[in-house]
Amino acid sequence: MISARYRARADAFEAKVANVRADQWGSQSPCARWTALEVVDHVIDMHGVMLGVQLPRTEDPLTDFREARRQVQEALDSDRARDEVSTPGGPMTLEDHVDQVVSDDLVLHGWDLARATGQDETIPPDDVDRLWAATRSVPPELMERFRTPGAFGPGIEVYGPEVPVAEDASAQDRLLGYVGRDPLSKNF
Template structure:
């Protein structure tokens, strides 16, 4: 076992927040539309679980309970982050990096953005922690334009994978959370479900 890193801590905090949102979805809300046009609230959670499996090269076992399934996906990621495997090199669309860095840049960040999607779809608190907003804004706006075009192209990284949607215009003086959401293809001004 290797010592925990800030990546592990960040993942754990974000997974706690996402899991709490999943736990608060009422049975009658799973089919609510989400800000991700092709997905319902359940589809958002399914996508997050699927991406956890993609990071690890496994299929996460499924039940009829999204909360149980997310907890299993989370368990597997936390197990990988606490092992020597975390420092192993993996191939990614952005080039080689450690597994823990890939988890940090993909599924950990996904927990934040898709947590907002789930909250919007189910009428929960949509506030993203300011530190996460600032970190994701810096990361997203640092992507070179040619790569951002690829990020916005559905399927560019594999079937069913869409990193960002088309940018949604948000006023320059809007809160940074709204500007981040617009930049990655969400409409923060649309009404909650």
């Protein structure tokens, strides 16, 4: 199930990367300090973090993402998936760590990339529901740490400050606002 969820999310993210035009890589993303290219670079870097390796880089973000996802998928589909790894939240299996971090990143940063490059921003409803439940279950003191820049290391910001949305906002917009994105703003 975790492997299949990762595969589906990686397919969707890869399609977005493949659809970025050459002149869009410098476009500002909803992540204040990142361009479209930097969003993809971050996702690739996090794949390496999950595996405990420095992933090779080329001049092509699509090639680099494909290699990163290949390595993570290979790990998920092997006995290594059940290996225990150390995480900021305590020990867990590699597959759980991938599922809770990089797989979820593919969804949220897929939205960031889509917004930055004018692509379809729709997050699958099952992913919205799953991420909403996961983020809302985070204890307030830990969520405060997630929202504090640098709390998990230099330059690392898990979520931004909550962005208020209308009470009747869609589930996707409520999720995006909760994790610090303004689902209505095109100005960033």
